[in-house]
Amino acid sequence: MLKFLIEKEFKLILRNPILPRLIFIMPVVLLVILPNAANYEVRNINLVVVDNDHSSYSARLVAKSASSGYFRLVASEASYEQALERQVERGRADVALEIPQGFERDLVRQGSARVLISANTVNATKGALGSSYLASVTADVTREINLERGAEAFASQTPTIDVATRNRYNQDMDYRAFMVPALMMMLMTLLCGMMPAVSIVGEKETGTIEQINVTPVTKFKFILAKLIPFWTIGYIVLTVALFLSLLLYGLWPESSLLTLYAGATVFIVVISGMGLLVSNSSSNMQQAMFVTIFFLVIFMLMSGFFTPVTSMPEWAQWVTVFNPQRYFAEIMRMVYIKGSSIADLWRDFLALGLFAVVLNGLAIISYRKRV
Amino acid sequence: MNDTVIEVEGLTKRFGSFTAVDGIGFSVARGEIFGFLGANGAGKTTAMKMLCGISRPTAGRAVVAGFDVGRHSEQIKRHIGYMSQKFSLYGELKVWENIRLYAGIYGMKSDEIAAKTERVLASLGFENERNSLVGSLPLGWKQKLAFAVSIFHNPQIVFLDEPTSGVDPSARRRFWEQIYAAADSGITVFVTTHYMDEAEYCDRVSIMVDGRIEALDTPAGLKERFGAEDIYGVFHQLARKAQRGEG
Incomplete structure (x- = not known):
């Protein structure tokens, strides 16, 4: 049953007039243009x-x-x-x-x-x-x-x-090593957090979800079938971004790829849970997009990529404790620059794991309430 | 009666202080075409949702295809087909892809699906539309396809919620031919409609007013009892008593 549902999701994604192109263009544009244009160096x-x-x-x-x-x-x-x-x-x-x-x-x-x-x-x-x-x-x-x-x-x-x-x-050229992992995080958030949420809400809007509800498809399978294609795309895009940044900037993680992908996996589960939570509380795509972008902007700016967490005022540092992006940002940076292992980063992994459990738990509870 | 596929007793649904469905009871035999009439807001759709296992009854009992709607709603979903008033196949999927998706959901195997798809498309006269996107089909064709999809997996019962709304008369007639064919093959048809002429095509008709079933008989029996010329006359007499407004 799941096979047929996943097949349907892939067909819908591929047949969408914008999505496949966007999925291909987004990482390229972000990685080729942004690290060169939006640099922190002040010269001239x-x-x-x-x-x-x-x-x-x-x-x-x-x-x-x-x-x-x-x-x-x-x-x-x-x-x-x-x-x-x-x-x-x-x-x-x-x-x-x-x-x-x-x-x-x-x-x-x-x-x-x-x-x-x-x-x-x-x-x-x-x-x-x-x-x-x-x-x-x-x-x-x-x-x-x-x-x-x-x-x-x-x-x-x-x-x-x-x-x-x-x-x-500014003085060393390493700002790219900051920028590239941040862009990867942004890509993953959009693909694995926002896209499934928008897709689920889309089915609410067109009414196709009503038909599915009368079939033996359980909520769990329906959601899983929504997530798996975007998870797959997320991993592919991450891998493409990894090689692209090697090719363009000679950047390669100091740590093992295992650490990187392990971190990415936990992070994907976290942001999918967040996306599901948003999709449960939105009745149309506009709401879902707006709510996700609202959180995305706050989470990105407070992740520590743009302003180090330790330079923030104390209240803001407390806010970042509840920001899952902060922990993934830390993992990505340590993986890229410092070469840390999972054992070194256990605190961040633990925090992300907690987010995964809590957010997905809330998503399941809030989904049931609506039935 | 051994061949009863739907058995309803005192089925009730309340939303707060509002009683949408008020203790209805009836039974439907296998292969029957059972018409479910009522004005908008009479509680038809709510009652049907409970029978399909997507809404939990507040009180009462209903057994559909041998399973209790309160306790085994997931089991019921395996044995029924459903077609809603709002067209809800995937517009961006092709005709054969929609069929394949829903057949797969009900546990049919790929080769079985492929073989049956050809037969069904032939009987619908859809051979040339096999690869058309469903969203591009005219409404009458969409409805025909939606019905074909809802009975593709050979359910015991198919629930049709105002299946012909918005379709022109000739397309409606062809649609009813499809319904007869399904009933002949042993599928029980439970259909709501607000076209009174369509009620005449049903084996038995129930008329709901304000959450209650006010009349239930064959179309001929109803007309005789109320001394009306057609079902519209029967409906008119009953609906006059309604307290709830439209919508």
């Missing part, structure tokens, strides 16, 4: 310089900034006001560096000097990173000059501005 920050000192040291600071690789020197202005008005306000420059008169003199006499950095934080990341890069470049130049002049005493006093924490996603 437009810099305007106001050099009131016109000394050799101030020229050196400007040259060093321009050659650091992060900045593009777009203009030099005669005054700070002009720089703001003509460059920053018109959107030509993101960061302004003003070197005051007496910069070289102060540096020689005191071993330190003041500069003014102001950033346009309409684009918050660019502005914040731009000013901290500039601060670190300035600190570097100051230290260099002091060392050259043999002023070790001053050099050791010079405050070093540590930007290493902010540079985590």
Whole structure:
């Protein structure tokens, strides 16, 4: 009986005008385009310089900034006001560096000097990173000059501005190793969580489920027949994504594939349960889609892929405890970057297992209530 | 009577304080065409859902194909066919694929299904539609196919819920020919309808008003008792007493 139902599901998926193409195109587009376009690196920050000192040291600071690789020197202005008005306000420059008169003199006499950095934080990341890069470049130049002049005493006093924490996603090229597992997780969620839910609700909408209810097909078999095709597609897409990211970015899990697929399997059961829960409480596809996307967005953003869980405020960290994506994100990242085994990740597996039991249990209970 | 396939006693369904079906009782013999008439909202569909095992009775007893509807509803589902008023085959599946799906659900084997599909398509005159998507067929054809699918697995009883609604008169006549053929082959037909002329085609007719069965007899018997010319006259006299409105 199950065989005939699964056969029907595959036919319906293949005959859908959009689905088969989407299933093929989605992983390719996500993996080819997103890691390249949506990267976290901030380069090409437009810099305007106001050099009131016109000394050799101030020229050196400007040259060093321009050659650091992060900045593009777009203009030099005669005054700070002009720089703001003509460059920053018109959107030509993101960061302004003003070197005051007496910069070289102060540096020689005191071993330190003041500069003014102001950033346009309409684009918050660019502005914040731009000013901290500039601060670190300035600190570097100051230290260099002091060392050259043999002023070790001053050099050791010079405050070093540590930007290493902010540079985590930027300075090494490893942000892709963050991005790719996140995209895989998103694909799995859409395919194994949202698709079966939408498909079940679709049968409610067209009324075909009423006919099925009068046949000897049990709810369990009906649901299983809905899930198996999408699980299959989920594994295939995951595998395709795995090889695609090897091909494109040379990324391959540090751990064994067993750990990866074991994690994926538990995760699939979790999100299927979530999808079933949604399908039980929705009476049409619009509702089902909207509810899934609502949860998907929250779960993805709070999974720890985009903002590390430990950087979130405490209340948000508590919220993530109830986010299954958080545990799978952890597994995927550890598998890709750190090479952890199932034994190392037992806490995450346990948490996901609990979610699987609770969500599917709730799905079964809420399904029965409706009969 | 040994050859009774449906036996109903005091069957009741309440939704809160509303009694949709109020202690109905009747029995249906094997091979009979049993008409189930009533205005909209009289409780026909609710009663039929209980007999099909998809709705649990609040009180009373019903035995369908030898199984109690309260306790063995899954067993009942193996031995009945059902066709709803709303067309519910899969529109994106081909004619033969719909047949194969439902036959498979009822436990038939692939080769058995393939052989019988050819015979059924031939008798329907559907040989050329074998590979058509069901969604593209005209409504009358869809209904014919839906009925063929509902009796494909040779059920003891087939339940038809307003099967001819929205179909033109000539298609309705052809549809009734299909029903006669099924009854001749020994399948009991339990049919609800609101076309009074169709009631004349049934062996026996029950008329439901406000959740109760107000009359149950052969069409001729009913007309004689109520002194009416046709079933519509009978129905009209009974339905006047109805408290519940349409819908």
